[in-house]
Amino acid sequence: MNPIASDTSILDAVAYLSQQDPIIAEVISQRVLCTIRPNKNYYQELVDGIISQQLSVHAARAIENRFRDLFGGTFPEPADILTSDVETLRGIGFSRAKASYVLDLAQHIVDGSVRFDHLDALTNEAVIAELIKVKGIGEWTVHMFLMFCMGRLDVLPVGDLGIRNGIAKLYDLPTVPKPAEVSELALLRGWHPYESVASWYIWQSLDNTPTL
Known part of the structure; x- marks a missing residue:
């Protein structure tokens, strides 16, 4: 079952990611609470x-x-x-x-x-x-x-250039990671099942959160 964004699940996600990944934890500490929520239209x-x-x-x-x-x-x-x-x-x-x-x-x-x-x-x-x-x-x-729109919290937009640039900056990588390398990093850093929230904070670190 895919985790869906709500006030409670976002708090759970933030607590989980803060424990799993110190780099994401630092971004979380400097930013507002993730605003991902479902929009059923x-x-x-x-x-x-x-x-x-x-x-x-x-x-x-x-x-x-x-x-x-x-x-x-x-x-x-x-x-x-x-x-x-x-x-x-x-x-x-x-x-x-x-x-x-x-x-x-x-x-x-x-x-x-x-x-x-x-x-x-x-x-x-x-x-x-x-x-x-x-x-x-x-x-x-x-x-x-x-x-x-669906508010799913386990989505990793590996092809998003903002995510790739943000990861390169936050994790001090020598080059912008390829989509497969984004997936590998997310797995190694333990983001699942809250990849969407980790991604949101990476966008926030660049002041560049997309809208749909």
């Missing part, structure tokens, strides 16, 4: 996640607001999105690629090939396999979804 958060890829928070929020305005001021259902097209979405600030990604996600939901009602029962690996069917959704996006 999976569909909306995934759309917003596509919109915000490689954008500043301010720019992403402006496009998200225009997106809602396009559909009468409320967040559109998947079928509503399919009444639009790439050029219309480009007109409110989407790139051509992101417009096609959002339309592809909406189509997958409408035809039933992507469902959200059963995700809580799936393993992390199965959630990844389900969601990467959609154009524009890769492993990094699903890792962020697992952490910041």
